[in-house]
Structures are given as structure tokens and as C-alpha cells.
Amino acid sequence: MAEQEPSPHITIADVAKRAGVSIATVSRVINQTAPVAAETAARVRAAIGELNYRPSAAAKGLASRKTNLVGLLTTEISAPFFTPILRGMEASAREAGFGLLIYCTQDEPSPAPGFHRPMGPHNTDGLVVFAGSLEETELTHLHEIDFPVVLLHQAPPNSLNIPYITFENKAGARKLIDHLIEEHGYQRIAFLRGPENHEDSYWREMGYREALQAHEIPFDPTLVATGGFNQEKAQIPVEKWLRRGVQFDAIFAGDDEAAIGAITALQRAGKRVPEDVAVVGFDDVHLAHYLMPPLTTVQAPVEQAGREAVRQLVRLIRTGRADELVLLPTELVIRRSCGCN
Amino acid sequence: MAEQEPSPHITIADVAKRAGVSIATVSRVINQTAPVAAETAARVRAAIGELNYRPSAAAKGLASRKTNLVGLLTTEISAPFFTPILRGMEASAREAGFGLLIYCTQDEPSPAPGFHRPMGPHNTDGLVVFAGSLEETELTHLHEIDFPVVLLHQAPPNSLNIPYITFENKAGARKLIDHLIEEHGYQRIAFLRGPENHEDSYWREMGYREALQAHEIPFDPTLVATGGFNQEKAQIPVEKWLRRGVQFDAIFAGDDEAAIGAITALQRAGKRVPEDVAVVGFDDVHLAHYLMPPLTTVQAPVEQAGREAVRQLVRLIRTGRADELVLLPTELVIRRSCGCN
DNA sequence: TTGAAAGCGCTAACAT
């Protein structure tokens, strides 16, 4: 006599019953995986609509071995630099019919081993890994089991053939420094490095050195310090230079954040930017346009990087192949902090 | 004679076999759902480690009817204002052991009915819905089927008892306008409304009106226009006022974006801020500090709003109950655009 | 404290 509790969720069986077909047919019209008579399909669709049915992702995933999810592993989600990337990734995933799962590692790059991995084959179809958010051993493991991964702003370790996306950092820096030398005649150009082992930073330095060399300006190690892509950290070396009376015409700050720090330090010491010292950055963060003076920098197609990362990842998931390397072009953005206008 | 293809994924059965126990026992040690002998548990854990096992989210979800995922539905993910919210949500979800799935509706609030809903009971355990990202009918439907939802910056429709989180918009605006009147003696204070039907905008206007009234300044409709929480849109009414020769001492821009637009329009017309016209915003976006002049505004605990939204959602998922309304305090941030200093 | 086994709601191979 026990009443049958109605299932809290509508399942494919409910739809099938209502449409007077088998669950296989329902599955077919939903996934368009085999021909179904037009009239039958219409009945099924009607039933789906009337019942407000939506297939369970879990059941679907279990049966098909696909989650239809891509994961993003990153160190920090709200950095001004990262925001457009995320937007691009989300849009790209949505357009490809994938959901986007995000996880921040907050500095410590995925410390949890094995059992605690937040993302992987168990809950996603593939991963976009942002620079520094996953240890090499984990990356290697994922590669070994053939799990789709795309790297953002970081080359794969041990020359594993994992696709990666990054900017033309070197070319961008080169254009920037060329401008400083050729248009403004600056000779003593200081450089604020990014964090240790940061690839973007490395290539920007290469561009810097190449530009100096091309103009026969000797590389001066005393004009190079670490700004860490960070406002506060960048102020310190600038203050030190100022205190020591080091002479320079311009500062290439490594990125826009560091440029803000450099400008702050300079202005605090009573220097005018760009009259006394020019400052240039890299990234063309939203803020760059609003600074006083507006920042001359290098624009990178940040949103497109996010889009491209997911696009390649989806290709990898679907076809098993993707471009080994996507190098996005950078462009000089001349505003006033370099001395122009 | 066909060779048995080894399953590409390690399953609970592999772990069970290796540990010499049943799959039920493995499940028990993983989920701590029933007592297991210490020594047995150790063997199981060892097997898990050796096999690098990670339970399939799909199988787990199908069996337990939990996805362990919370969803975020929003209109725009990379707005300066939204970024810290996202960060707070991610951190909060991560700490609670939930994954975070995101979906942007790009203006059109979830147009897709029934079958195409991107998020809901079929793929998440609950949803954070940001203002304007979900139609009322959908919201009502979710409420009817008792699906956990928390609203951010939007009150529930039809007085449904859906928890929601927002700022003390009215109190913040009140403090801001009080400051303008009491400290600077401004009498003619213009107001740039946000988008139509935007609750934040509504309450900010209430605070504005209340402040005027408290100081016996008549409300003047000609000093109110729509800025739409948007730089470009905000410039238009300001330019119009200027053209018409409307007199005002200050502009309350509704939010920081509109404030930037207002400042731009003013400066373009040769007006000095704050000497000729003061401008104040709302939100205290990252940028506000760097503007010329630095923007006086109202700081809202944006990241905390994100944290709180997920916190309440997780409570709702786990216990079935959450606070009906969380009102986060706002604080005046005095910089220079109001005329201080 | 442990194991056996019945689902969870789908997909996909195989029939018809």
C-alpha cells in the first residue's frame, strides 16, 4: 500500500513515456545521433518542452565518458591582466558548447597530490593551465595519460608536446625600446624584470637586449633590477636607483603594474614623468589609459589569448590535435609617458 | 582470443582489488561514511595513492545526486566591478569543497528556455544569480522545484523567499551626499542614474534624495539624468547640461564608471574637477584611486559579497536554509574629486 | 567492520 514517491527529477524515461517512444529514441532526438522520423521527433520535443526536461549531466557523462566541461587552472583570477583572458575563455567555451570550471591555486601551485587534484580527467574533458598554476610532475602525468591540456603563457616542460599560447613578448618589447631610442634618443634605459622564471619576463628582457644591441647601446647590468610585475615591488629598485644617483632617461617596467610602481616612486621623489624620466609598461591594462601621464605600453590581445586557448583545447578534445604554439601579435601603444605629444 | 583492452581509467574496482577489499569499503574510506578498520583504511589509501586514483565526478554525481558544483550566472564577467566578486566566489566555493561553474549571458538574460538552460539542477547543486542574468519565470521555476538559488544585487521577484545579497546602497549614497553638502556646501548636486530597473541604482537615488531632503534642498528633476553605469553613456547627459548652461556644483555619478565619463565630459568642456565641478562615484573600483583627480566614492565590500553569496548558497544546499537578506556595509572613501585636500 | 548487489539516468551496440 506504500505510495510510490514520484521521482524528484524528470528523466528520459518520463519523456519517452509521454511521447510514446523508447528512451533510445529520445536520446536520438536530443543528440541527433541517428535519424528519427520528423513526426516522432516533434512529439519527443513537445514532451521535453511540456515536462521541462533537461538531461542529467552526470548520467550523460557517465554513459558517454564526456563531461562537456573544460577547466581553468590559474593562480589568480582577478588580476587586471587576467580578467580579459577569462572573458575570452568563457565566451569561447560557451560558443563551443562547453561549460567552464574554474579553480585558483592561490600562489601554491596545486600542492595537493593525487587524490585531491581539483581538476583532471575525473571532472573535465580538458584543461587550460595558466603559467605557474600546475607543477611539472602533474603536467607530465596528464600528458602521459593523454589528457587534453593547453598552456597559457608558459612553455611545456621537458619539451613535451603540449600546445601553448602566448604573446610575442620579445617583438613587443623590441618595438617599445626601439621607439624609446629612435624617437626620443634615450640611451640609458633601465629595465624592471618580472618574477623569476617567468617566461613573459624572459622574452621581454630578450627584446630589450636585442633593441639595445641593434642600436649599439651596451647592456648595463646596473640598470636592471627586479620589479616582479608588481606595483609595490617595483617601487623599491627605482627608489634605490634614485637614492644612489643612478642616471637614466627611461624605465621599461616589464609590465603595466610595475610601471605604475615606477611612476609612483619617481613622482614621490619629485621627478616628472616623462620630462625627467620616461616610463613604459607592457600589457596595456585597462588602467594604462587613465594614468597620469597615460602610459605608453605594448598591447597584447589578451581576450583573444583566452579565446584561442579554449579553441585549441576544444580542437584537442575533439580531434586529438591542436597547434603546438600560438603566438599572438603585440602592438605598440604610444601615449604620453614615453615623452610623446 | 581478443585481448581485453585495459580500461583507460582507474576505477574504484581497481582500488578495491589492489587493497583486497570490496568497492563498498573503498567508498567508505573515501567518503568517511562509515567506520572502517584503521588498518584496512590504510591499505585502501595506499592503493589509491599507488594507482593515482580519483573518483569519477559523473559516477559519483549519478549515484549520490550531488554534483558538488555551484554555478554562477552573470551578464558580464570582466567588468571592473565584477572581478572581485568572482574572486570571492571562487575562494568561497573552493574552501567549501565545491567547484565553480561560470556562464555569462551577454546581455540577453538567459533567452534559451527549457532544454537549453545552461545551468540548473541537471548540472549544479545550486546557483548564484547576478542581477539581470535570469528571467523571472526561470527564477520562479527554480524556486518551485526547490532548487537552491542565491541572488546577487537583485531582490527576488514576487516576494519569493530567495536569499539575496547586496550592499547598503542607500546608506552609502546618503553618506556621500551628506559629505558633499556638509563639508563642501554644495547645493546643486546632479545625479546620473544607473540603468533602468537596476536596484542598486534605485537605492542610490533614494539615498541621494534622502540626503537632499535632510538638508532641505529641493529635489530638482532637471539635475537628474541617466548615466547607465557606463562611461560613454554618462558623458551624454553631462554634455547636454553643459550645453544648456545648467548650473551645478557637483555630480553624483551613480557608479565609478559613470564618474569617469562625467569627468571626461567635464574636462573636455574645459571645466576643472573638482574646482569647477566636483564628481563622486560609487563602488570604489580599482581604477578610482588612479584617476585624475583621484575619485571620491563609496567603497563596497565587493569581494565579500561574492564570498557571502557562495557561503549562503552552500548553507542552502547543505541545510536547506540561509539568510533571507545579507546587506553588506558601505563606506565613504574621500579622495580629491569631491574637493577635499 | 565488511561485502553483495541494486540502482542512479543516461549512451550505444545490437536487434528488429
Place this chain on the structure above:
DNA sequence: ATGTTAGCGCTTTCAA
């Protein structure tokens, strides 16, 4: 063109 059915890898009774 459609139906039947065997899993997918877990959780969760129910027994032992």
C-alpha cells in the same frame, strides 16, 4: 526508423 538492453563507476541499503 525504432526498441531492447548492457553497461558507465559510483553510493547505499541490506546481510552477514
